[in-house]
Amino acid sequence: MTSTERYHYGxxxxxxxxxxxxxDAALDVCHRQRIATPAQDFDAFVAAVAGLVEAADRALGVPDGAAPVPVGLGMPGIVDAASGGQLSSNVPALNGRQVAPALAARLARPVRMGNDCQCFALSEANGGAAQEFDSMFGVILGxxxxxxxxxGGRLVAGYNGLAGEWGHWSIPASLLARHRLPLLDCPCGLRGCLERYVSGSGLAMLYRHVDRQAELRPGCDAPEIAERAGRGEALAQQALAIHLDLLAHGLAGLVLALDPHVxxxxxxxxxxxxxxxxxPAAVARHLFKGARVPPIVPPAFGDAGGARGAALLARQHDRA
Known part of the structure; x- marks a missing residue:
């Protein structure tokens, strides 16, 4: 094994x-760098990523002419199966662009691309909080x-690469009626998607829904709502209870569909x-009698998991 074969970039x-x-070979992070995203200019984006890779090569002492270090890319949004272009990205410059081929050509090395949420799950399944479990589901709530x-420690992406997109399951009308919630449109083109209700902005929406004056008050993001609930504010507690019920419905669906171990x-x-x-108890209320709720645990790698998972994605493809 040469020195360059020990590394994978995420x-x-x-x-x-x-x-x-x-x-490195032990999956330990031995180099890290962050930069601001050039969100509006695709050429600037490609140049910025190339600069990061070149800086990593220098930091790790990759010699000229050596086999290039493979790259894994954790991307927001999804890829259009017909065009290969990026969709639903929060980086405007990437929408409609074939990102992985452009970077592979610029970097002259293999580039493997996955959804950023999938990369988070892959990281936690390998040396993370799900290391000891046969299967796992990484639930992103942001x-x-x-x-x-x-x-088995390997990502299951599915036919369209969409495995894991539970946030775009629709909430049943009966559950919306239970909490007297509106049917909201989703930017994905569907209606009533779980993401609109259980994400961070969804929790803020629920708080505004139960407290009509909340729109007039600052600081109604998720941490502030949780803090208010902890201080005994009834409306904040009501918003968290609705959020918990809707989230539990989503996780119960995942238990029925995939039955992950954690x-x-x-x-x-x-x-x-x-x-x-x-x-756990809230999920159980949405399952039939006898079904067990898998453990629900915090991440081991926090916000570093996505990049580490992208490196793992590159490594698994490299060894396939």
């Missing part, structure tokens, strides 16, 4: 930042709601401690 693409990590499914929560809402305490 790049996590976000709306405001791009992070590159280099993982700006949106997505996830990834791993079986759920690992990620994203900003994974820091809300009451989810680990209250969510």
């Amino acid at each position: 790049i996590d693409i976000g709306g405001s930042k791009i992070e590159l990590v280099a993982c 700006t949106g709601a997505g996830g990834g499914y791993c079986l 759920f690992v929560l990620g994203g900003g809402l994974s820091r809300l401690g009451h989810l680990y305490r209250d969510l």
Whole structure:
């Protein structure tokens, strides 16, 4: 094994930042760099990613003429199966673009691309919170709601690469009626998607829904709502209870569809401690008698998981 074969690069693409990590043979991160995302200019985006890779090569002492270090890319959104272009990205410059081929040509090395939520799951399945489990589902609760499914430590992407997109399951009309919630349109083109209700912005919407004055008050994001609930504010507690019920419905559907051995929560809402305490019982209420709720645990790698998972994606393809 040459020195360059020991490394794989993972790049996590976000709306405001791009992070590159280099993982060694033990999957330990040995180099990390973050830069701001050139969100509006595709050529600038490609140049920025190339600069990160070239800087990593220099930092790790990759010699000229050596085999290039493979790159894994964790991308927001999905790829259009017909055109190969990126869709639903929070980086406007990438929409409609064939990102992986463009980067592979610029970097002159293999580039493997996966959804950023799937990369999070892959990281937690390999040396993370789900390491000891045969299967896992990584549940992302942040700006949106997505996830990834791993079986035996390997990512299951599916026919369209969409495995894990539970945030775009529709909430039943009966559940919306129970909480007197409106049927909301989703940017994906569907209506009533779970993402609109259980993401960070969804929780803020629920708080505005139960407290009509909340729109007039600042600081109604998810952490502030949880803090208000902890201080005993009834309306904040009501919003969290509705959020818990809707989220539990989504996870119960995942139990019935995939029956993972563990759920690992990620994203900003994974820091809300009451989810680990209250969510298992809430999920059980949406399952038939005798079905067990898998453990629901916090992530081991926090916000570093996406880039590390992208490196793992590159490594698994490299060894396939």
